[in-house]
Amino acid sequence: MLQNPDLHAMAVNFQMTQVGKHKIKLTNLDKVLFPESGVIKAELVAYYLNIAPTLLRYIRRRALSLIRFPDGIQSHQFFQKDKPDWAPDWIESVPLGKDEKKDYIMATDEASIVWLANMASIELHIRQDRNPNHDRPDFFIFDLDPPEGQPIREVVEIAQQLHEFLVPYGYHPFVKTSGGKGLHIFVPIETKYDYDTMFACVKSLAEEFIGLHPGSCTLKINKEARKGKLLVDIYRNRGSQTIVAPYSVRGREPAPVSMPLAWHQLDDLDDPTIYHVRNVADIVKREGDQWEGFQSYSTPLHTDSDQRKGSTIVLPPSKFYKTPDQLKSYLEKRDFSKTPEPTPSLVETDGDAFVVHRHHASRLHYDLRLEKMVPYYRGQFPKACHTNPVSNGLPSRQSLIRLSICNLTGRSLRINMAAA
DNA sequence: GGTAGCT
């Protein structure tokens, strides 16, 4: 007979763990959350712990919306934004919303991710802004929402068309699965526009794109009006709207993950549910995060004067992207006899090479120069894009990207990119 | 999943 009433009540169905410097009580680890696939809570916690370092790149300092399924996906679910007053004091939060009366949960480290997972927070949704710039989004979204029964290959084709459409504006779109049949396209932007400005810009892009593909796409939410067409959902690009985070699990069978992909991986994507809670951590460990450097690709929003004209693109000034003309004047200004650096030069290689320079300028930093043979975009980079810094118009089909890596904090790296 | 308020 157990004498301790607490011990009796809990039937020892919990265990303590420590993640970093925080102790966390994990409860009901054998509870089945996904009945068909048999995924239990221990697997959810393990997944989120393993993916945490990568996941945190996309959710750190973002107010979260949790979708929780404490008794599994067959039972009731609910949103949660407000931090409960019984949460550990090391769970960070930020007052937001009307009258700032809600204390939005933010994940800042692996421990907070594990705490969320133990709460059966299967889905993590994020805003497009990062604390403390809650009125300045740093990416925009196209949510490609196919009509019932549309084959995934048709969704892929539209995503690729949208990709090709956006690149000439200087944007650098990224794609991920939604976890269902949809695809999400994220486009990083500089953190200097309010939501209204961003939305107007996205809307004008979407309207032009739909004009090019009126038979297959629509902006109309109305069910009748969009019969059989894929909805290009731009309406999430507003403050207080959210979208499922990269690497979030979805609350349906077979526990799929919203999986960031490289564009070429769409070429043979037939079933988005091959990416799920049981294999994504291993895939990322083996093959890497396909959105690596996401933030470094941010660009200004385009303006009306940035319209493509003929075969020439006018890129807006950017601290990350340089046009060949801008680079030419930069290179002319450099005098390598006055610096201790070796003069950059092309090296005879198979195409892949790298050089690291220790560069003690106004701030100590390291320059990493990567040279890689890459095929033109999808084998046929549009002529209109020949001044894009990624292809750089080099006759040898070689792209050079200069990365300047500055160690600012001793812990994290800031990476600036420019074509070179 | 954890708590509070009610019976």
Next chain:
DNA sequence: AGCTACCAACGCTTG
């Protein structure tokens, strides 16, 4: 001691 309620949000369209 057991039961239940709670846990988001907003513009837009439709009835």
Next chain:
DNA sequence: CAAGCG
């Protein structure tokens, strides 16, 4: 104006 939808 409430309900439904994304």
